[in-house]
Amino acid sequence: MWMVETQGLSKYYTFGSGNQVVALNDVNLTVESGEFVSIMGPSGSGKSTLLNIVGCLDKPTSGDVYIDDAKIDYGNAGSLVQLHRQTMGFVFQGFNLISTMNAMENVWYPMYFNKVPKPERKKRAEELLESVGLRDRALHLPSELSGGEQQRVAIARSLANHPRLILADEPTGNIDSRTGKMIIDLMKKLNKEQGITFIVTTHDKAMANNADRVITITDGEIVD
Amino acid sequence: MIEAFLLAMRQLQTKKVRTLLILLGISVGVAAVVGVTSLGEGIRVNAVEEIEKSHDLTLIEVSPGVSNGNIILITESKVRAVREYGSVVAPYVKDAYVTPNKTYFEVNGISAEYMDAKNLQLEAGMWLEEGTYQIVLGSDIGEKFSKIEGVEIGNAIDARIRLYGEEGRAIDKDITFMIAGRLKPTGTDTDDQAFIDMNIARELTGKDVYDGIMVKLDKSGQAPAVRTAIEKLGLTCYSAQDEIDSVNKIMNAVTLVLAFFSSISLIVGGLMIINTMIVSVYERTHEIGITKAIGASESDIIRLFLSECIIIGVLGGILGDLLGVIFSILIDTVGRPMLIAQLGIADFEHLTVINIQILAAGFLISLVISVIAGIYPAWRGAKLDPVKALRQL
Ligand SMILES: Nc1ncnc2c1ncn2[C@@H]1O[C@H](COP(=O)(O)OP(=O)(O)OP(=O)(O)O)[C@@H](O)[C@H]1O
Ligand SMILES: [Mg+2]
Numbered sequence: 001m002w003m004v005e006t007q008g009l010s011k012y013y014t015f016g017s018g019n020q021v022v023a024l025n026d027v028n029l030t031v032e033s034g035e036f037v038s039i040m041g042p043s044g045s046g047k048s049t050l051l052n053i054v055g056c057l058d059k060p061t062s063g064d065v066y067i068d069d070a071k072i073d074y075g076n077a078g079s080l081v082q083l084h085r086q087t088m089g090f091v092f093q094g095f096n097l098i099s100t101m102n103a104m105e106n107v108w109y110p111m112y113f114n115k116v117p118k119p120e121r122k123k124r125a126e127e128l129l130e131s132v133g134l135r136d137r138a139l140h141l142p143s144e145l146s147g148g149e150q151q152r153v154a155i156a157r158s159l160a161n162h163p164r165l166i167l168a169d170e171p172t173g174n175i176d177s178r179t180g181k182m183i184i185d186l187m188k189k190l191n192k193e194q195g196i197t198f199i200v201t202t203h204d205k206a207m208a209n210n211a212d213r214v215i216t217i218t219d220g221e222i223v224d
Numbered sequence: 225m226i227e228a229f230l231l232a233m234r235q236l237q238t239k240k241v242r243t244l245l246i247l248l249g250i251s252v253g254v255a256a257v258v259g260v261t262s263l264g265e266g267i268r269v270n271a272v273e274e275i276e277k278s279h280d281l282t283l284i285e286v287s288p289g290v291s292n293g294n295i296i297l298i299t300e301s302k303v304r305a306v307r308e309y310g311s312v313v314a315p316y317v318k319d320a321y322v323t324p325n326k327t328y329f330e331v332n333g334i335s336a337e338y339m340d341a342k343n344l345q346l347e348a349g350m351w352l353e354e355g356t357y358q359i360v361l362g363s364d365i366g367e368k369f370s371k372i373e374g375v376e377i378g379n380a381i382d383a384r385i386r387l388y389g390e391e392g393r394a395i396d397k398d399i400t401f402m403i404a405g406r407l408k409p410t411g412t413d414t415d416d417q418a419f420i421d422m423n424i425a426r427e428l429t430g431k432d433v434y435d436g437i438m439v440k441l442d443k444s445g446q447a448p449a450v451r452t453a454i455e456k457l458g459l460t461c462y463s464a465q466d467e468i469d470s471v472n473k474i475m476n477a478v479t480l481v482l483a484f485f486s487s488i489s490l491i492v493g494g495l496m497i498i499n500t501m502i503v504s505v506y507e508r509t510h511e512i513g514i515t516k517a518i519g520a521s522e523s524d525i526i527r528l529f530l531s532e533c534i535i536i537g538v539l540g541g542i543l544g545d546l547l548g549v550i551f552s553i554l555i556d557t558v559g560r561p562m563l564i565a566q567l568g569i570a571d572f573e574h575l576t577v578i579n580i581q582i583l584a585a586g587f588l589i590s591l592v593i594s595v596i597a598g599i600y601p602a603w604r605g606a607k608l609d610p611v612k613a614l615r616q617l
Pocket of ligand 1: 013021022023041042043044045046047048049050
């Protein structure tokens with residue numbers, strides 16, 4: 001069973017002048033459940049676009065995406081929301097957290113939308129912060145945390161609803177390599193211990209070295 | 225839902241000054257409406273109280289009715305029918321007489337019941353004796369007679385009544401009345417009327433119908449039912465309630481117009497909310513992108529923003545009501561002495577009246593405007609493209 005499968009996935013941006021930007025061109029990709037896949041490629045090659053389409057934040061121009069072998073219906077907003085709530089978690093490059101909420105609240109926020117009862121939410125948020133080593137920073141606002149700490153809170157948040165797939169777009173992009181290593185180790189650990197599937201875009205060689213598989217993408221096409 | 229409000233509260237706390245300004249904007253608008261409405265209500269209440277003070281609400285005055293162009297006369301059988309309804313039912317006739325000095329005066333031919341129904345009180349002299357040509361004068365007409373005609377209680381007064389015969393020929397009839405007594409002043413029509421025995425009056429004019437009936441009730445609460453019953457007989461009714469009704473109608477209309485104009489300031493408050501919320505959606509674009517990615521639906525986003533608006537509406541309503549009460553007290557303390565001095569009218573208790581309906585209306589207006597103002601910004605937030613939103617910092 002594939003966790004993620006794309007078939008002939010393309011994304012074009014057409015401008016008024018008739019110019020076309022090809023962000024993705026006929027991408028066929030399969031990711032196994034439990035795999036740690038890293039996507040590399042030069043800037044502008046379409047990494048984020050691919051991740052956003054798989055993550056149901058963006059729509060493809062053509063082609064299909066299957067998650068758990070079920071075709072995503074991009075026109076059905078309700079089903080996309082359910083995927084966000086139950087199947088996948090996101091980590092972005094930086095400024096991942098809601099600035100007016102403390103670490104704890106940021107972690108329980110996805111559970112709030114997923115309608116998890118309040119006491120359970122609090123308990124899980126505490127556990128998750130514990131697991132990323134930030135239990136004692138629970139009441140701190142994002143502005144009071146370092147970049148690496150913020151990313152760890154973001155990872156804790158992405159785990160809130162027990163997702164089986166985590167999509168991370170350059171999670172180590174804005175932090176130094178030593179802190180980056182910590183983030184990579186954390187994700188690896190979650191992948192190994194909990195079997196969570198990771199698709200991570202990166203420019204970071206260290207990240208690629210830790211992946212089960214590295215996919216290289218150039219000008220919107222996979223080049224192996 | 226409570227949590228949505230707590231989250232919204234948090235958002236509002238992070239932009240205190242802005243929130244405070246919106247609250248001020250909306251609550252000043254609410255205060256203007258509450259103040260103006262309380263003034264209208266105050267004037268209405270005073271006017272109604274004034275009417276109630278000088279009129280008897282348990283009295284219904286019945287006069288002949290008109291139906292399809294036909295006059296419905298008050299016949300004996302109608303009087304009998306009306307007797308069913310009132311505790312005192314006093315039919316009377318009414319004619320115009322003139323003195324040799326050309327003083328016209330209205331003479332009511334009445335029975336003892338009439339005196340009861342209208343609660344006529346003698347100031348001097350005696351009540352008229354049935355079957356005699358005695359006359360009792362209202363206070364104003366009594367004064368006039370003593371000045372112009374030089375007649376007092378105990379004197380005779382000549383009067384002439386003009387009647388119309390079969391062929392429309394005028395026949396003048398001269399009568400001499402004996403002034404028996406004078407009534408206390410009442411401030412009503414009674415002061416300009418004179419009263420004689422009904423049978424004498426009918427004999428003089430040859431009338432076989434009545435010109436009116438006074439119907440006195442035990443309680444003013446019976447009035448509406450009795451009125452409809454009498455009106456079913458085809459007769460016309462009048463009571464002080466008519467005046468109260470028309471005062472209510474006019475004042476409600478005036479208050480509505482005033483409230484409408486003062487509510488223009490609420491539009492400004494509403495625009496402030498729209499503006500602030502649009503700015504807030506813009507500032508939080510990136511955050512909305514994240515929120516959508518972690519599982520918020522469009523309606524979740526709308527709820528987040530509308531919760532803020534509801535809080536603004538509730539606080540604005542409370543603050544607006546408070547300011548409105550202060551505003552209304554101000555109108556009262558400043559305006560009342562001024563009105564009394566300027567118009568020279570009698571002292572009255574309050575110029576403005578605040579009641580629960582006015583406060584509830586003020587509160588609701590604030591809530592409704594806040595929510596309506598929030599719909600468009602909230603919708604814009606909900607419709608944000610998450611990818612674009614995430615790109616924007
Ligand atoms: N809204 C848009 N309108 C037009 N072109 C776009 C839009 N979004 C992305 N693109 C283009 O699509 C291509 C792929 O963009 P994408 O963000 O996926 O690249 P990336 O590989 O993530 O780059 P980076 O490493 O810098 O993050 C780029 O050429 C970009 O300019
Ligand atoms: Mg990118």
